Amino acid sequence: MDRRRFCQLVGSGIATGTLGLWPLRVLASSGGTYTVRKGDTLSGIAKMYGTSVQALRFDNGIQGDLIRVGQVLRLPTVAGDNMLSEVRRVSEPKRGGLRTWRYIVVHHSGVATGNAEIYGNYHLNKVGMKNGLAYHFVIGNGTKSGDGEIEIGPRWDRQLNGGHVKSSKVNNQGVGICLVGNFQNTRPTARQLAALNSLGTYLRELIPNQTKFAVHREIDGKNHTVCPGKYFPTAQMHKQFPDQW
Numbered sequence: 001m002d003r004r005r006f007c008q009l010v011g012s013g014i015a016t017g018t019l020g021l022w023p024l025r026v027l028a029s030s031g032g033t034y035t036v037r038k039g040d041t042l043s044g045i046a047k048m049y050g051t052s053v054q055a056l057r058f059d060n061g062i063q064g065d066l067i068r069v070g071q072v073l074r075l076p077t078v079a080g081d082n083m084l085s086e087v088r089r090v091s092e093p094k095r096g097g098l099r100t101w102r103y104i105v106v107h108h109s110g111v112a113t114g115n116a117e118i119y120g121n122y123h124l125n126k127v128g129m130k131n132g133l134a135y136h137f138v139i140g141n142g143t144k145s146g147d148g149e150i151e152i153g154p155r156w157d158r159q160l161n162g163g164h165v166k167s168s169k170v171n172n173q174g175v176g177i178c179l180v181g182n183f184q185n186t187r188p189t190a191r192q193l194a195a196l197n198s199l200g201t202y203l204r205e206l207i208p209n210q211t212k213f214a215v216h217r218e219i220d221g222k223n224h225t226v227c228p229g230k231y232f233p234t235a236q237m238h239k240q241f242p243d244q245w
């Protein structure tokens with residue numbers, strides 16, 4: 001297939017047929033919310049809830065330090081909470097036998113709705129990718145799967161290379177995480193970002209190699225793709241997950 005068109009291909013048709021290995025599902029648990037009161041600061045709230053300013057910014061799509069009275073902030077969930085229980089159940093036995101992952105690459109699906117099954121069927125039957133779903137994880141937006149739901153694809157379960165970028169080197173060494181949505185048009189939901197935060201934190205701990213977080217366009221170039229779209233908080237992601245090499 002021509003992988004250059006990948007993110008455009010996803011969801012541009014609804015596939016029929018079945019995927020050999022169905023993705024496993026887990027519903028993200030809530031980390032709770034906090035309503036900003038007069039005199040609050042991001043650093044004060046972070047301290048109060050045992051989190052970081054960066055995590056609060058990331059999970060709420062906030063640039064800088066400006067918050068307003070009455071604003072409802074999503075409190076970050078931390079790795080080890082229920083959100084990750086299924087990811088952990090599947091992944092812990094793989095410690096010591098993981099593929100040599102060096103990249104974690106974030107995508108949007110480029111369409112407003114979907115889930116791992118829909119995209120996986122499309123990749124298998126329409127795009128002709130024999131291993132199905134090109135990503136390792138899909139994070140739902142409440143349309144065809146839960147808001148913040150982390151779906152585990154067969155390629156993670158079987159530790160197969162991804163099919164989510166043009167570069168075969170990065171496909172061979174890159175964990176692909178797709179957030180459902182078209183972030184050229186809308187923002188990711190707070191729960192999607194919280195799920196990404198928790199999943200990313202866990203993967204950093206799980207994978208023994210130094211890893212680099214990237215968004216798709218940083219791998220394949222701005223002229224090639226806008227993925228994951230202008231409303232994805234790329235700068236915050238890099239602050240949250242600095243390069244380790």
Ligand SMILES: [Zn+2]
Binds near residue numbers: 106228
């Ligand atoms: Zn992409």
